[in-house]
Amino acid sequence: MEFEIIGDIKHPETFARGSGIRELPRLRKIHGQGLWRKRKGFATVRLQDGTIREAEIHWYEASGIGKREFKIKRYIDTQP
Numbered sequence: 001m002e003f004e005i006i007g008d009i010k011h012p013e014t015f016a017r018g019s020g021i022r023e024l025p026r027l028r029k030i031h032g033q034g035l036w037r038k039r040k041g042f043a044t045v046r047l048q049d050g051t052i053r054e055a056e057i058h059w060y061e062a063s064g065i066g067k068r069e070f071k072i073k074r075y076i077d078t079q080p
Helices: 024-031
Strands: 003-017 037-047 052-062 066-075
Touching: 003 052, 003 066, 024 052, 024 066, 037 066
Parallel strands: none
Antiparallel strands: 003 037, 037 052, 052 066
16 A cells, blocks of 8 residues: 655654564565664555545664655544
């Protein structure tokens, strides 16, 4: 699902790092070596159809590489 994050990510937190990330070999192969962390937070997102929703998002992040592979885990607002 394609979406755009509008504004800042609120309440970011790390919940897995290093060998605790199941996708670590794939991340290193695609994006490069780094101290990878799996993170989550909340953001306002614009979906492909133009709908704006509040969502919990997850992503991978590494120093010197940046944030990669965002995905929406759940919506936290009521359906408009």
